[in-house]
Amino acid sequence: MAKRFYKYFPVLFVVVELLFLWLMLFLGMILNGYLGYFSQSLLWEMGLFSAVWVAVVLFRKDYKLGRTSVYWDTVQQFWISFTWVVLFFFLLREQLQLTSGREIGFQLYPLCLAFLSFFRVGVHGALRRYRSRGKNYRKAVILGKDEWSIGLAHTLQTDSALGIKFMGFYDERKEGKDVLGGFDQFFLLRETNALDLVYLSQHISGDLVRKIVAHADAYHIKVKIIPGSHLQWNKEMTFSRYGSFVVVNLNEIPLDKAVNRVLKRVFDACFSVFVILFVLSWLIPLLALLIKWESKGPVFFFQKRTGVNNLEFCCIKFRTMVANPWSDTLQATKNDPRVTRVGAFLRRFSLDELPQFFNVLKGDMSVVGPRPHAVPMNMVFKKQIDSYDNRHRIKPGITGLAQVLGYRGEISNHWQIRSRVRLDHFYIRNWSFFLDLTIVYKTMGKMITGKNEVY
Numbered sequence: 001m002a003k004r005f006y007k008y009f010p011v012l013f014v015v016v017e018l019l020f021l022w023l024m025l026f027l028g029m030i031l032n033g034y035l036g037y038f039s040q041s042l043l044w045e046m047g048l049f050s051a052v053w054v055a056v057v058l059f060r061k062d063y064k065l066g067r068t069s070v071y072w073d074t075v076q077q078f079w080i081s082f083t084w085v086v087l088f089f090f091l092l093r094e095q096l097q098l099t100s101g102r103e104i105g106f107q108l109y110p111l112c113l114a115f116l117s118f119f120r121v122g123v124h125g126a127l128r129r130y131r132s133r134g135k136n137y138r139k140a141v142i143l144g145k146d147e148w149s150i151g152l153a154h155t156l157q158t159d160s161a162l163g164i165k166f167m168g169f170y171d172e173r174k175e176g177k178d179v180l181g182g183f184d185q186f187f188l189l190r191e192t193n194a195l196d197l198v199y200l201s202q203h204i205s206g207d208l209v210r211k212i213v214a215h216a217d218a219y220h221i222k223v224k225i226i227p228g229s230h231l232q233w234n235k236e237m238t239f240s241r242y243g244s245f246v247v248v249n250l251n252e253i254p255l256d257k258a259v260n261r262v263l264k265r266v267f268d269a270c271f272s273v274f275v276i277l278f279v280l281s282w283l284i285p286l287l288a289l290l291i292k293w294e295s296k297g298p299v300f301f302f303q304k305r306t307g308v309n310n311l312e313f314c315c316i317k318f319r320t321m322v323a324n325p326w327s328d329t330l331q332a333t334k335n336d337p338r339v340t341r342v343g344a345f346l347r348r349f350s351l352d353e354l355p356q357f358f359n360v361l362k363g364d365m366s367v368v369g370p371r372p373h374a375v376p377m378n379m380v381f382k383k384q385i386d387s388y389d390n391r392h393r394i395k396p397g398i399t400g401l402a403q404v405l406g407y408r409g410e411i412s413n414h415w416q417i418r419s420r421v422r423l424d425h426f427y428i429r430n431w432s433f434f435l436d437l438t439i440v441y442k443t444m445g446k447m448i449t450g451k452n453e454v455y
Contacts, residue, residue: 144201
């Protein structure tokens with residue numbers, strides 16, 4: 001059953017997705033009134049786009065929707081493939097001088113991107129439901145029965161959507177109804193379709209592991225090792241290869257990958273330029289008049305703060321206080337006499353932070369990230385909180401996960417800064433572009449409501 005599925009599913013996947021692609025193209029042409037452009041040249045364009053699409057999907061093996069993959073993995077895989085398709089298509093179209101549909105193409109491809117993203121997620125969901133009904137399953141055993149292998153067995157038995165049928169353990173020392181026998185009996189399995197997966201406990205010796213792998217290779221069985229407690233963390237581990245030697249990277253984060261850093265930087269730059277051109281261009285003169293009208297002093301307030309890799313940078317804000325010598329060391333409190341009336345309004349709606357988009361454009365900050373603290377306060381928190389400096393592994397942000405969850409403003413209790421740091425660490429370890437968009441959306445909502453968490 002599984003063999004037939006893997007034989008025919010790639011073809012079925014490509015054919016159905018191609019039909020869905022054509023449906024989206026024709027639907028987009030109808031909705032945009034472009035049927036008048038329909039011509040033989042346009043048919044050639046659609047044929048070329050389809051051919052490039054099939055080639056990229058097959059080359060990148062997009063039809064392999066992993067059993068342990070989440071929906072976001074599927075969307076990311078699709079977006080990368082779609083980018084390659086568009087790049088290759090436009091390159092080939094220019095070479096072949098098929099330019100009659102240029103004005104149509106730019107309107108329809110975003111439509112295809114959106115709907116095909118939902119199509120891929122739908123296929124992923126349908127495949128999980130198909131597997132949860134006992135179809136397209138893989139047979140697996142675990143060699144070595146310990147705490148972590150028992151936990152894996154429980155996961156395989158309870159999460160039917162994985163499509164992995166747990167057959168039992170092989171172990172020399174343990175007894176139980178789920179133990180199929182000793183290690184020697186595992187090697188008696190001679191049928192090619194008897195097993196698909198073998199999971200190995202970390203306690204199995206190196207010589208036995210090599211023997212198991214050799215036997216598994218002969219019968220086309222995949223072998224995986226179950227890490228112990230020192231590697232069972234709630235994060236995705238990665239590996240590095242030094243020649244024939246492989247090491248495990250224990251503390252890599254998503255933003256260690258160049259493609260993620262570029263994606264985040266492009267978003268930061270584009271978002272900052274938009275805010276500076278369409279918001280700050282008229283808001284700065286207006287607020288400058290109000291700030292100068294109420295109190296003497298500069299319009300902007302510059303403060304040294306700690307950034308990425310503990311490097312200091314000059315953070316810019318609208319001035320919200322009268323001039324005072326305690327601005328770097330004393331936090332604003334409720335009914336603080338230093339805060340002006342205009343400043344209180346700016347603080348309530350977080351408008352005083354908007355000039356920091358210049359810091360983002362310069363590269364000192366990001367739109368989303370751990371909030372930077374003044375250098376003296378940073379030194380105090382560093383002594384109070386273990387692993388506090390881990391939050392400086394990435395650029396600080398104008399807003400962050402801790403802020404949208406309510407941890408902003410005055411820090412009057414130790415648990416407040418501790419909770420902020422924990423959320424910062426969670427954000428750093430689990431960064432995604434979708435998470436950034438969610439935080440930005442929630443930040444805009446808080447700005448509109450003007451919550452009284454900041455004084």
